[in-house]
Amino acid sequence: MAEFDLEDLKEIYNNPEIIDYLVAKDIIKKDKFIDQYKYEEELYSLQKELSEIQQQLISSGQKVLLIFEGRDAAGKGGSIERITQYLNPKKARVVSLAKPREDEAQQWYFQRYIAHLPQEGELVFFDRSYYNRAVVEPVFEFCTAKQYKSFIKQVVDLENIWHTEGMIVIKLFLSISKKEQEERLESRKQEVLKQWKVGSLDQQAQEKWPVYSKYIKAMLGKTASKNNPWIEIITDDKKIARLAILKVIINRLSEKDQHKIPEIVKMHS
Incomplete structure (x- = not known):
């Protein structure tokens, strides 16, 4: 289907004659357009x-x-892009840290992340975070069993300190089915404009699915708390998922259940 911005969509939607014309010319499919x-x-x-x-x-x-x-190709970057699209960029930041430098690897594990925590009046989005140590690192043996256990022991206490100090922490885990992940990863390989998203670890996401599942389950169970729960969202349908994520965030920040949350959302606390 041809792409239109919201104003175009609205004008067409309110004019049945234009819809019929575009359908007749095979420019749009009526149901998909609506x-x-x-x-x-x-x-x-x-x-x-x-x-x-x-x-x-x-x-x-x-x-x-x-x-x-979330799992690879679950839609973290795309969701953040939609969420931040109309936010004041002076008070909204996206943080996506690369592999730690040698000197950073010698620091307390949380140190380089703490440097990016929000200032007053600021929203900070971590596109992947210190929770790499809860899933990706043990899956690929980038950390020792001792380091993993130390992280699990420290992270809840650290987040509770932030909560006590008045910071709102919203933890979202984007889930995806194995079949959908396979299709999205293959799509990335085929589409030139998406090939930059394909990393060396992505290639093993399917192969290591059971191991990932083991550590994801442990993370959601062991690092969720009453103050800082995990909110798991199934993202096989990207559009429904993005709307759900926005509703979850709005409800949390407004401290009201303004929006009904769909069944694809599950709370872990």
Whole structure:
């Protein structure tokens, strides 16, 4: 289907004659067009709502840390892109740290992440985080069993300290089915504009699926707390998932259940 922005979609949606013409010319499929319009309309409404909440957070000086974890190709980057699209960039940052340098590897494990925590009135999005040590590192034996156990022991206490100090921590884990992951990884290989997303570890995501599952289950069970629960979201349908993520964030930041959360969302606390 041809791509349209929200204004184009709205104009076409409100004019049945244009819809019929575009369908006749095989430019759009009517059902897909209507679904796309409704998605874009709801997405924009939620983005606008989050933008308004951000202004309140800036005024109050509230610090917010949003952690995005998930399996490879689960949609972390794309979700963050939609969420931050209309936020004030002066008070919203995305942090995606590369492999630690040699000197960083000698530091306390959390040290390089703490340097990126939010300042007053700021939202910080971790596109992967210190939770690498809970899943990716043990899966590929990048850390020792002792380091893994030390992390599991420390992380809940550390996040509870942040909570006590007034920081809001929202931890999101994006789940994906094995079949959907396989299809997305293959799509990345085939599409030139997405090939940069394919990393050496991605190649083994399918092969090591059971090992990943073991450590993911342990992480969701051992590092969730009442103050800082994990929110797991199934992302096989990207559009539904993105809307769900926005609703979860808005509900948490507004401290109201303004939006009904779909069944693809599961709380671990």
